[in-house]
Amino acid sequence: MRYSEMFLPTEREVPSDAEVISHQLMIRAGMIRKLTSGIYSYLPLGYRVIRKVEQIIREEMNRAGAEEVYLPMVQPRELWEESGRWTLYGKELLRFKDRHDRESCLGPTHEEVITDLVRHEIKTYRQLPRILYQIQTKFRDEIRPRFGVMRCREFSMKDAYSFDAGEDGVDISYRKMFDAYNRIFTRCGLKFRPVEADTGSIGGSFSHEFMVIADSGEDSIVFCSACDYAANLEKAEVSVPEKGDHQEDVFLPFEEIITPNVKRIEELCSFLHVTPEDIIKTLIYEADDIPVAVLVRGDDEVNEIKVKNYLGCNSLTMATEDMIYDVTGAPRGFAGAVGIKAKIIADYSLMNRTNFVMGANKKDYHIKNVNVGRDFDVNAFADLRIARNTDLCIRCRGALKFARGIEVGHVFKLGEKYSRAMNATYLDQNGKEQFMVMGCYGIGIGRTVAASIEQNHDGNGIIWPLPIAPYHVMITPVNVKDESVRRASESLYFDLSEKNIEVILDERDERAGVKFMDADLVGIPLRVTIGSKKLSRETVEVKIRKSGEVIDVSLEGIVNFITRFIREDV
Ligand code: ATP
Ligand code: MG
Numbered sequence: 001m002r003y004s005e006m007f008l009p010t011e012r013e014v015p016s017d018a019e020v021i022s023h024q025l026m027i028r029a030g031m032i033r034k035l036t037s038g039i040y041s042y043l044p045l046g047y048r049v050i051r052k053v054e055q056i057i058r059e060e061m062n063r064a065g066a067e068e069v070y071l072p073m074v075q076p077r078e079l080w081e082e083s084g085r086w087t088l089y090g091k092e093l094l095r096f097k098d099r100h101d102r103e104s105c106l107g108p109t110h111e112e113v114i115t116d117l118v119r120h121e122i123k124t125y126r127q128l129p130r131i132l133y134q135i136q137t138k139f140r141d142e143i144r145p146r147f148g149v150m151r152c153r154e155f156s157m158k159d160a161y162s163f164d165a166g167e168d169g170v171d172i173s174y175r176k177m178f179d180a181y182n183r184i185f186t187r188c189g190l191k192f193r194p195v196e197a198d199t200g201s202i203g204g205s206f207s208h209e210f211m212v213i214a215d216s217g218e219d220s221i222v223f224c225s226a227c228d229y230a231a232n233l234e235k236a237e238v239s240v241p242e243k244g245d246h247q248e249d250v251f252l253p254f255e256e257i258i259t260p261n262v263k264r265i266e267e268l269c270s271f272l273h274v275t276p277e278d279i280i281k282t283l284i285y286e287a288d289d290i291p292v293a294v295l296v297r298g299d300d301e302v303n304e305i306k307v308k309n310y311l312g313c314n315s316l317t318m319a320t321e322d323m324i325y326d327v328t329g330a331p332r333g334f335a336g337a338v339g340i341k342a343k344i345i346a347d348y349s350l351m352n353r354t355n356f357v358m359g360a361n362k363k364d365y366h367i368k369n370v371n372v373g374r375d376f377d378v379n380a381f382a383d384l385r386i387a388r389n390t391d392l393c394i395r396c397r398g399a400l401k402f403a404r405g406i407e408v409g410h411v412f413k414l415g416e417k418y419s420r421a422m423n424a425t426y427l428d429q430n431g432k433e434q435f436m437v438m439g440c441y442g443i444g445i446g447r448t449v450a451a452s453i454e455q456n457h458d459g460n461g462i463i464w465p466l467p468i469a470p471y472h473v474m475i476t477p478v479n480v481k482d483e484s485v486r487r488a489s490e491s492l493y494f495d496l497s498e499k500n501i502e503v504i505l506d507e508r509d510e511r512a513g514v515k516f517m518d519a520d521l522v523g524i525p526l527r528v529t530i531g532s533k534k535l536s537r538e539t540v541e542v543k544i545r546k547s548g549e550v551i552d553v554s555l556e557g558i559v560n561f562i563t564r565f566i567r568e569d570v
Contacts, residue, residue: 001471003506007044010518020216022453023148025462029522038145038153040446045522048470049449050156054135056187056467057158057443064180066131066160071113073137077103079112083421088314092140106139111418111440114161118436119424125165128426128436129173133160135445149446150406151218156446162439163419165426170437174413177441181210181409184443189465190452192408195221196231198305199412207412210443211405212451221405222387226398233402234305236387237394240348252355252369259366263333265298268366272357275299280350280358280370282335284319284327284342287311291319291327295337295346295378298357300385310345310382328361335359336367337376344376347384406451407444414438462523463546471502472566474524478512478531488540488555489530495559501566520545526562 009030018024026032031046042050058068077095080086085093086105094106107113114132122128135158145152162173178194185192190212197209209232211221220233231237262268265276279298284291285307292311294302308316324332327341336359337344350356355369372378391400418424419435428434449468456463466472473496477489486507493505504524506515512529519527529541538555542562553561 001504003504004508006504008522009043010521012517018148020147020150020450020454021457022150022216022450025453025457025521026148026450029462032149034148038142038151040149040152040154042446045470046449049464049468050445052468052470053188053445053448054158057135057184057445060180060184060187061131061133061158061160064131064176066133066177066180069114069117069132069134070136071107071110071117071134073107073139074104075107075110075113077105079116079422080105083112083115083418085112092142094139094141107136108138108140109157109440109442110134110136110159111161111414111438112422115418115422115424115438118161118163119419119422122163122424122426122436124427125429129162129164129169131160131162131173131176133158133441147216147218148450150450152446155444158443158445160441162441163424163436164438165428165434165436167437170413170415170439174411174439177411177439178208181411181441181443185210185212185408185448187467188448188452189456189467190408190448191455193221193223193230193405195223195405196229196235197407197410198232198235198309205413205415207410209405209407210409210411212408212455213403214406214451214454215404216454217404217406219405219407221403222400223403224393224396224398225401227393227396229393229395232405232407233386234303236400238348238383238385238387238391239394239397240383241351249354251371251374254370254375255368256360256362257366257368258364260364262364262366268357269298272366272368274357278355278357280337280346280356282337282340282359284324284335286315286317286319286323287313288315291323291342293327293335293337293340293342293344294384295344295350296385297347297349300347300349300388302384303386306382306384307345310384328359330359330361330363333359334361334363334365336361336370337378338367338370339376344378345380345382345384346372346378348381349385350378351381406447406454408448408451409441409443411441412439414440457523460517461521464523464525466525466566469502469523469525471504471524473501473503473526473528473562474519474522475503475505476512476515476519476527476529477505477507478529480507480509482532484535485530485532488535492528492530492540492558496562499559499563501562526565528558528562 011028014024015027032040138157139154164170192210192212194208195211197207199207222236223230262271276298280295283294328335357368358370360367416435424436425433475489477485496503525545527543539552542551542553
């Protein structure tokens with residue numbers, strides 16, 4: 001393309017609402033523009049990158065034996081009623097009525113639609129396994145859209161679904177997708193890591209997220225320094241403390257203490273001369289309308305996902321002031337387990353420990369030397385807290401490390417969740433009806449592009465990995481008014497285009513400095529600068545965006561140099 005004919009509005013200013021670097025650079029490099037909250041248009045440069053990522057995904061999906069389909073975005077309520085998600089999905093599901101008053105939603109994901117399609121067409125084990133995928137728009141009415149296309153409301157996803165006869169089959173399909181994801185993200189030039197993950201509203205028995213390691217990531221990941229265990233912090237399991245991890249065997253006398261104006265854990269520690277490990281925090285939750293008290297140590301945080309999974313409830317929210325009053329008899333901030341009118345579950349770290357401090361269920365009071373068994377009973381001990389850096393790996397007891405990550409892909413083994421709910425069956429070899437065993441596999445296309453920018457940029461702009469670069473080469477004539485410079489530039493532009501090399505000719509009548517800044521900002525891997533001085537010696541200058549290296553190449557050898565660079569880098 002000729003630069004002057006391109007719709008490429010670059011900007012020098014950092015947009016004020018863009019917090020993360022990828023969002024800033026996607027705006028500045030003229031890749032995206034915001035229409036309204038969480039909804040973006042892709043401009044030509046941005047869309048070229050999207051298409052490159054899609055192409056890599058298509059190649060790897062097809063290679064793994066998946067077939068491409070295209071499913072509707074508008075989905076009828078009845079299907080979502082069948083899976084039970086019409087009510088369970090929450091406010092991210094955008095529901096609406098058509099002119100006949102029929103209710104539908106905009107698909108945030110496509111398990112229902114694909115299961116409906118497959119249950120009508122597949123009847124016997126001979127038609128299995130099947131892996132179908134699509135690249136299509138999703139809508140999720142995210143509560144806090146942010147970071148540009150990283151967390152938006154309308155976005156494009158590659159979603160694949162596998163259908164198998166039996167557990168062994170789904171394990172093979174899962175592996176195929178898992179391996180394909182590794183190849184896709186490697187080809188996109190990302191540094192990433194698959195981690196064990198929670199299954200969330202999609203459901204199923206286990207899953208992995210593909211995390212791009214980046215400080216700006218919204219997810220925390222935990223990985224072992226000794227073995228290959230890695231998990232989302234939401235999921236990271238914590239081992240049961242070994243016996244002997246306790247303070248004293250003697251139960252000291254129970255005491256009630258007035259603690260006026262003591263609110264935070266630190267204040268309580270200094271007031272009572274104790275450490276946070278001596279304190280039990282009692283948090284009251286509402287689990288499907290039922291109050292549950294969750295106990296963790298003063299220095300720990302409740303992992304609500306673990307609590308939700310442990311209770312098997314559909315919704316888990318912090319209890320309202322009214323509910324807290326009902327179960328404790330006191331306002332928020334003074335809850336304790338003694339005498340509370342709620343089911344009590346306690347984190348494993350409270351086992352085998354004695355003489356705790358906790359809220360007294362009475363305004364401005366705490367109690368000291370509280371003991372499980374003597375002063376209150378718990379319904380169960382379980383793994384309910386967020387892992388901390390002193391925890392050891394549950395597999396090998398190695399030291400744990402923490403990092404931030406951006407979830408770009410997610411693979412789930414769904415099992416029979418949807419096939420049972422929606423009656424998707426097949427006849428097995430013995431003519432017996434069985435539920436299909438499913439898996440589902442998603443990649444956020446725009447988020448993958450943004451994550452790549454998070455990992456590949458410098459102070460001047462984006463540094464595209466070659467396989468997803470919007471163009472390979474930018475030709476920058478220093479002075480377009482110089483006839484020999486103009487001619488050499490046009491001729492190189494022609495030669496590269498002939499070889500199907502994706503090239504921009506910046507023939508704008510602008511200062512060289514402006515052109516260089518734009519080339520760096522939009523991150524084209526190679527810049528060929530053509531100036532009269534070097535041209536008189538039959539040479540041009542090549543700058544490699546990634547390394548910053550500047551090389552003089554003869555006019556005669558330049559096409560070869562570029563072809564070789566592109567071939568070797570891919
Ligand atoms: P998150 O935890 O970030 O909200 P999710 O777990 O709900 O994501 P999945 O249902 O696993 O997302 O969707 C598959 C992929 O779709 C994600 O791995 C991510 O790349 C992408 N994705 C999900 N939500 C968004 C969003 N709001 N904006 C852009 N991409 C998204
Ligand atoms: Mg996910």
